[in-house]
Amino acid sequence: MPIVPFLKWAGGKRWLISQDQLNPPPTYQRFIEPFLGGAAIYFQLSPVQSIISDINSDLIEFYSVLRDFPDHLSRMMGTHQQQHTKEYYYIQRATTYDTPLERAARFLYLNRTCWNGLYRVNKKGEFNVPIGTKDKVILDTDDFIGASTVLQNSEIRCSDFENTIDEAGQDDFVFVDPPYTVKHNNNNFIKYNESIFSWADQVRLHNAIIRAANRGAYIVICNADHKSIHDLYDDIGEYKQLSRYSVLAGKADKRKKTTEAMYRINFTQ
Template sequence: MQAIKPILRWAGSKQRLLPSLSARCPRVFNKYYEPFAGSAVLFFHLDPRRAMLADVNPDLINFYRVLKRDPDSLHELVSNISVGERAYLRIRKRFAEESDPKLRAGYFWYLNRNCFNGLYRTNRDGYFNVPLGKKLPPMPSIDHARACAKRLRKASLRASDYEKVIGEATDGDFIYVDPPYRRASSRDRGEYGPGAMEDADLHRLMSALQKASDRGALILFSYNADVSAHLPGWRHEIVNGRYLISADPQRRRPISEYTSYNYSLEARL
């Protein structure tokens, strides 16, 4: 197995926490489930033999489906679009109106590469409204796109609510759960897209996880708040990361990431 980086930028990405997360993953499992896929950092790192990637954001799942089928033409489409304020606003407008899955996936990728901090935010009418970023990362290479597509061919992809996906996992399956961060304020800034889990949904998520655990599923949960009271009998640890969703670098302070898992690390082998 050779770890590869995800192809998308995404709010709340766990790229900087991979060493800590992978050290807490079970070594042997049946099928991998990720109900809050986002950039699917851990999936691309682990490269499981069978997987289910799901997210409530249909544009994210459409992008993965198109990339999975035809990375070459999708990469060519995006690479041929110029980068700049005028081009960005033009593509943002087209994205709001486009219905063709391939073109929509291409516009989604272009906006993701060039918007501020890789956010997926929409207005009340559902239109993507993130502004152009300043320090933009280079376009991923065609080899990177092909490598991600190859791994995606081992996965089923679904635009779905997390509860349905978690409900499918059975004995010996591994679920990695990385929901949107609990907010420090009551304001929803839309960093995770429309329909994303809100703080009020936490009880429903905890109930779904406990039921999956009772069925024998192996579960690793990461969050920016302590949920140990909701998951009695699980193992709970804190790992360190950095908060990246801020225009001011001085505010990207270190934070604590809470992890919970329902298996013994000593018995993973």
């Protein structure tokens, strides 16, 4: 059975797996994912060889610790579970730790107990999401050892997406899931990271994808289902509209149906 993702993450792709619409190539050399986030696609595929990256250093440190110290991380999560209260949450949110293991455990603890699993920081880079309604710090689906085993096969990087995609070549499978910004509406995307993903970044991503496809990579990109995105990719990829319910609303009855764009790009066919 595939590893169940450990993190709830804005833009996560668990729903894409449940709809069975990814359809990766039947064979590929490496799996490359430059916007790792909750890693739902990565854990579903459990690739033999991969490069996974994200610009969020806290996120990447968590996956590195999960790979290298799964037992220690599991025990620390047990401690967080025993002590979890509203007061304890805000103490942890305000605490700065010195070791990667402590920071990773705090990161996972906050992700599971904050409001809706949202990752948001202020201008100082401080996590500032209020406490949520969930009390479970350790989940029945947690498989720390299994996740560590899968991650052993991966090069984990804190990196800008362009640097990662520029390493993709012949027979690599690249899954790309950037923040969904669109032209003339740059500020419509909620600022989960310290720097927003601008329209200039979307264009830079498009150019990196073309270079990778020219080197023989097979690319699947999910993005905003918007004319400005269509204008970028319609001439180079096969478009499919995906439908899902928004997961950002705090209450389930407020989550509206929305669409996303998926493009498959493969110049070798």
